Amino acid sequence: MAHAINKLSATKIGKLTKPGFHGDGGGLYLQITQGGVKSWLFRYMKNGKARGMGLGPLHTVSLADARVLALAARKQLLEGVDPLDAKEQQRASSKATAAKSKTFDECAEAYIEAHRSGWKNAKHADQWTNTLDTYASPHFGSLVVSAIDTALVMKALEPIWTEKTETASRVRGRIESVLDWATVRGYRSGENPARWKGHLDHLLPKRSKVQKVEHHAALPYSDAPAFMVELRKLDNTGAKALELLILTATRTNEIIGARWDEFDLSAAIWTIPAERMKAGKEHRVPLSKAAIRIVKAMKSVRQNEYVFPGQREQSPLSNMALLQLLKRMERSDLTAHGFRSTFRDWVGETTHYPREVAEAALAHLLKDKAEAAYARGDLFTKRAAMMADWANYLAGR
Known part of the structure; x- marks a missing residue:
């Protein structure tokens, strides 16, 4: 009875060459193929059917390891668990887990x-x-x-x-x-x-x-008319783009991406589509007479679909063009975006236009949700008057 299990030894296994099954006892077998490949197999009966479960090749699984695996399988059988079914379920579970695992x-x-x-x-x-x-x-x-x-x-x-x-x-x-x-x-x-x-x-x-708050460098509004005099001495695309940006209080990307089909000069309206706006909402810009003059001047030398064309064919002005222009004007202390602050300070400190009109001109969304819910219009008429006053102020009038 003492030899019912552990019949094999490492020495004996090394000498075995005959193809077939060589039992160690307790359902554990060393299997040798016709080609001489050796592997472990656990054989057992379940519900009257003979089953076999591979435990791995001899070069990877030693005799001692195989006996441990066989013992675990026998314990599963005592508990009513089919070890082969359990192994397949574990493999399926591992695959499912792997399929649901992502870095x-x-x-x-x-x-x-x-x-x-x-x-x-x-x-x-x-x-x-x-x-x-x-x-x-x-x-x-x-x-x-x-x-x-x-x-x-x-x-x-x-x-x-x-x-x-x-x-x-x-x-x-x-x-x-x-x-x-x-x-x-x-x-x-x-x-x-x-x-x-x-x-x-x-x-x-x-x-x-x-957070260290860094504001865009802005020109004091009191210096804006003098700056415009210097700017209007320059006759190039970048200068006209910056002038229109200042007159309309728009952003650099909105200016350089401006297309001819967005302008209705007879109605004095520039409609910037939602996809080009920071807030993702269409923005109507009222054009002062000074702004219209710039657009008409650019139309007389139209090159492509962009109001302010770039050096490359079918491309707009570079987004660095305005910054480079300011450097050439020896105003590296300023940024194009800062002129929006210049405009906002002028409105707040020298005019009686309500805050919401100035904010609408800058295309700012109202932070107060209740206030925003009632703000159905875009205050276009009031903004048109305000932008005309801004243009007059910049012209020194």
């Missing part, structure tokens, strides 16, 4: 691709990719997304939260969005470790406490 980098790539078509700015996807690659991936990009916890998110954010607060805040929001996407897709579960309210707000100081 953070894989989820980030999938999220960006899924949302790319919905982003109005083509550079938006690149910004997402670059910030996540730079600040998140080094810490947990290669980890399965289900393993990402608060400690890992903090590891990515803490080093940059004080010095690069704006960037860090965007990174946090993007990590949160990717993890939310992964949760909905079934790749992770539980609370989002990157959420701010009620979570990271207890671990990191508020942006307002640490």
Whole structure:
């Protein structure tokens, strides 16, 4: 009875060459193929049927290891579990788990691709990719997304939260969005470790406490008429683009991307489509007589679909053109965007136009949701009068 199991030995196994099954006892067999390949097999009866379960090749699974595996299988049989069925179920479960496992980098790539078509700015996807690659991936990009916890998110954010607060805040929001996407897709579960309210707000100081606010360099409104005199001495595309930007209080991208089909000069209206606006909402710009003169001057030398054409064929003026113009004017202390502040200060300090009229001219969305709900119109008539006054002020009248 003592020899019912453990019949084989390492020495004996090394000498065996005959193809077939060589029993060790307890259902464990060394199987030798016609080609001489040796492997382990556990054979047993279940519901009157003979079954066999491979335990691995001899070169990987030793005799001692095979006996341990066979013992575990016999214990399963005592518990009424078919070891072969259990092994197949485990394999299927592992495959299912693997299919539902994605790394953070894989989820980030999938999220960006899924949302790319919905982003109005083509550079938006690149910004997402670059910030996540730079600040998140080094810490947990290669980890399965289900393993990402608060400690890992903090590891990515803490080093940059004080010095690069704006960037860090965007990174946090993007990590949160990717993890939310992964949760909905079934790749992770539980609370989002990157959420701010009620979570990271207890671990990191508020942006307002640490962020260094940097305003765009702006010209005092009292100096604006003199600046316009100097600007109008220049006869080039960049100068006319900057002049129209100042007269309309618009943004650089709105100016350089302006197309001829957006202008109705007879009605003195420039309609900027929603896809070109920061707020994603169509914006009607009232044109003063001075603004119309600029557009007509550019129409007389029209080159392509853009009001302010660039040097390359069928392209608009470069977004650096206005900055370079200011440098040539020896006004590197200013930015094109800063002229919106110049206009806003002029309205607030020298006119009686209501705040909401000035904000509408700048295409700012109202922060107060209740106020925004009642603001159905765009105050165009009032804005037209205000922009005419602004043009007169700039002309020294």
